[in-house]
Amino acid sequence: MDVITARYPVAEKKDLAVIRRFTEAVMAAIGVEQEIASELVLAVHEATANVIIHGYKDQPGCVVIEIAQAGKDLQIKLRDQAPTFDPTTVPTPDVSVPLGQQPYSGMGVHMMRSFTDELRYRVTDEGENELILVKFDAIQT
């Protein structure tokens, strides 16, 4: 399995654009189909934005992104040292509610779920949050 890693030791909100560009570049380099790549970039953005804004409460903090290719599948691991929080427990918002009456919370996680095939969370042995985003058949042959 080929793994590409990016470590942002003091990631802040302003680094989200850099992280999006990194993710885009890796997707292009390994041949992820364009539409899937765009969606995965958004999923990674939402995951890292949640960590920086809610986990680190807008303070600089470490974020590690590992993108691994296994055949045609793609696995993206995000690790951080914010207080442990499992985003997979966030309820799915009811998007059928009229726009003006929609509660806003949970939209980022909803986008992550929508743009991936699997979303898994665990606390590592080092006590870090680890979120794994999986997309099957993402790589063009």
Place this chain on the structure above:
Amino acid sequence: MEITISQDDGRVPVTVFHLQGDLADEEPLWSQAQQAYVDGTRYLLLDMRKVPSITSAGLRAIHEVYQLLRSDAPEESDEVVRKGIASGSYTSGHLKLLKPSKTAMKSLSVAGYDMFLDIYKKYAEAIASF
């Protein structure tokens, strides 16, 4: 995100925000919309032809702009909107979108916004719809 602003006329004066870049934050869209509202804008077209993608923060900005523009519009009160949606006749009279990209459209669709916001493919049609 860069925003340039122009004016056009449908049946009412329409402000057009031409957005360029990822809609990845609430700013500058929210602040520009607030200023336009203070300056008298009540009908707004978001030209999204050059917006590659929309994040949840970008969706929030669209949500806030939608709320702002209907805040003093009795024809878009919660009750009227509810009835309009139930009968299938609801249109977002004050905020419309022009040609989001495929990825941007996916975000709008995942959030359900495409059910509540009028989306046009052609500029002239979008302007004429106000």
